[in-house]
Amino acid sequence: MWTDGAYWATGAKAEPDTKVVVAIVVATIVVVAGLLVSGYYMYKSRTKLIEKTESRREISQKTDDGNEELELPMFELSTIANATDNFSLHNKLGEGGFGPVYKGTLTDGKEIAVKRLSKISGQGLNEFKNEVILIAKLQHRNLVKLLGCCIQEEEKMLIYEFMPNKSLDFFIFDQKRSKLLDWSKRFNIICGVARGLLYLHQDSRLRIIHRDMKASNVLLDQEMNPKISDFGLARTFGGDQTEGNTNRVVGTYGYMAPEYASDGLFSVKSDVFSFGILLLEIVSGKKNRGFYHPDHDLNLIGQAWQLWKEGNPLELIDSFFGESCNLSEAVRCIHISLLCVQQHPEDRPTMSAVGLMLGSENTLPEPKSTWFLDGQEIT
Template sequence: MDLPTFDLSTIVHATDQFSSRNELGKGGYGPVYKGVLSNGTEIAVKRLSKNSDQGLQEFKTEVQLIAKLQHRNLVKLLGCCIQQEEKLLIYELMPNRSLDYFIFDDARRKLLDWTKRFHIISGTARGLVYLHQDSRLRIIHRDLKTSNILLDEDMNAKISDFGIARTFAADQTEAKTKRVMGTHGYISPEYAVRGSFSMKSDVFAFGVIMLEVVSGRKNRDFRVPDQNLNLLGHAWELWNEGRALELVDESVRDSVIEVEALRCIQIGLLCVQGRPEDRPNMSSVVHMLDDDKPLPRPRLPAFYSHQEDSSLSNHTIYSANEVTMSLLAAR
């Protein structure tokens, strides 16, 4: 591996013996700890849980993939530690934690004005262009969500958590799996129902994130009273009625640039269209964000039938931290 290795004693010392005071969070892989190396470098240490079903394979995937990736909008893997029974991944520390830490909290969301939100959207889009198009490997993330968008000291977005990512050949456009892994609310319909995933699956998840950042609302928990609409359906109806600005989070109404917000909503709706072939690629999304040319008219978003697809009710949630793994037979 072209990846530095750390001695276990170094990491134990840096995290104060994996003290609970230094725990930043916990995912399906295991807990993540803050640490400080002897030279003063702050690190985040992801520790494989001994009873994690998904951890070992995620560890291998992350080491194999992210060690080869370098981009300002991807979190940097500093090294790993495989010693005794410990398997650790060591990352640069993101002092502002993750995007969901801010936008879904009533108090902290006010710290993200419109300029910061647009900056985060743009940075995430550029990171995905690198994964899909510009890196040495063509990578499908497969679990893009607000909790996997980390924020550095300047609120720059960095995509993280490549444990279930897959690589594509240069001429490959689609793959299928019988084991659907991801997070409910961000999984595209073709992946959830047929086990089919592609770059357009990541585009769908990015569209959900865009609408969540604009609105400050979580797609999986959002419901309109007396209607069976999720956030995507609500955004679609507001946009069709010419009331799209009502989607904007109240905490940024004073700072919002309306033309940018309307553009973000329309791009988000283009990304979450039901048919993958209708969605733009991420390179086009970046151009749309940077440009002021007229945008295509979006078609119906996925899951807009006023009822959930019955196939989606078969998913099994293995953890309470929004990590969802579905076991669905591909058709």
């Protein structure tokens, strides 16, 4: 039997043991819970790191020597969402085949342009990777600068330097805004685009064919200096390769060289043709595609050729220039444009030759006397 003394003695010993056991159990639960929570966050962090690594691996490509990989900053989705006010409508700059483009401001005050791949875009992941791979290594004052990209969850975005004056077509095809670009500014834009294309064709590590050279892909900085953008459709050539062909013709009708539009053949001379169209548009203030003269069915190329044959190229020049225009310079640009849009690629000049033509007053060769337009020969 227990005596009262023995009972209380036993009770005095049992009570601390229970507290110890409870404390141990609680501590164990806390530790296990802590380990589980830590493990969960470690798993999430590791998964996120793997995703980033895979994303970087997807857009990384060996250069021609096979040893160097691209290094491009990767932006967090939350960073870009904050910079664009969660992709708000008032920050939207425009939309192209790739998807919408937004203006953003980073926490350090740097302004950016965010090109967001649309889920229903006609251009997909291949074009996205292509643009990253090509432009990440390009450094030229007349090419837009790629700052980084974001590949996270369902989002794929390219982050560019912000161009405050939008694109060339925003100005030259608008009656009011076109007056902000006098002849000296337009000639500076022409020369800048020519330098950018020359770099792509000749001076970059790989020969690059843009394949979508047009007014909307020429962006303008604060001083109206031009920068070529949108390399999603560009192709590279290595070694002595000068031309290629494709079963999938991409680009913009009205700027496409005839051999590319009909047979899928492209080369540096395809870009030269597109530059010639752009040159005509800058001088005249009119679009090649969709423009038809009221007195005949010729488009801008046809009208330019017709006026050239008649000895009246001045009629093509945008009338708002007035006395501010250097007429001899403008006529020379029309002459160069007609050389660039000749029917056969071998007749067109290279961009290096175009640069020399723009910078000198030497006599230029005459463009070929025939041009095929929509299957009809103009003589």
